[in-house]
Amino acid sequence: MSDKIEKPDDEWRAQLSPLAYKVTRKHGTERAFTHDDFPKAPGLYRCVCCGAPLFDQATKFDSGTGWPSFYAPAEGAPVGEKQDNSWFMRRIEVHCARCDAHLGHVFPDGPAPTGLRYCINGVALEFQPQD
Numbered sequence: 001m002s003d004k005i006e007k008p009d010d011e012w013r014a015q016l017s018p019l020a021y022k023v024t025r026k027h028g029t030e031r032a033f034t035h036d037d038f039p040k041a042p043g044l045y046r047c048v049c050c051g052a053p054l055f056d057q058a059t060k061f062d063s064g065t066g067w068p069s070f071y072a073p074a075e076g077a078p079v080g081e082k083q084d085n086s087w088f089m090r091r092i093e094v095h096c097a098r099c100d101a102h103l104g105h106v107f108p109d110g111p112a113p114t115g116l117r118y119c120i121n122g123v124a125l126e127f128q129p130q131d
């Protein structure tokens with residue numbers, strides 16, 4: 001998936017809800033326990049901006065944080081990571097490598113088999129149940 005999507009800022013603003021825009025395009029963070037009410041059925045979580053498949057329901061776990069949490073990206077998903085030193089913290093920022101949407105952060109305190117916790121803003125995701 002190398003078909004990079006670039007749009008002017010006002011197009012993203014018109015396409016997205018105000019909160020989705022703020023989170024994905026302006027590196028915002030939604031309040032905890034506001035967007036983690038997805039169905040439990042098998043399926044894929046897609047980027048709310050460009051529709052790229054990012055996470056699989058099979059890797060989602062209840063982290064108790066109030067944000068959707070996954071222990072790995074979906075196979076072949078365009079999930080990019082980069083160092084984020086804002087707010088005086090050293091964190092790894094997670095984004096959609098296809099459209100540069102900010103998704104959340106990844107922390108090294110997740111469950112097996114990866115030991116990683118992808119802490120993702122639910123408003124950045126769209127759930128698509130499996131057929």
Ligand SMILES: [Zn+2]
Nearest residue numbers: 047050096099
């Ligand atoms: Zn995207």
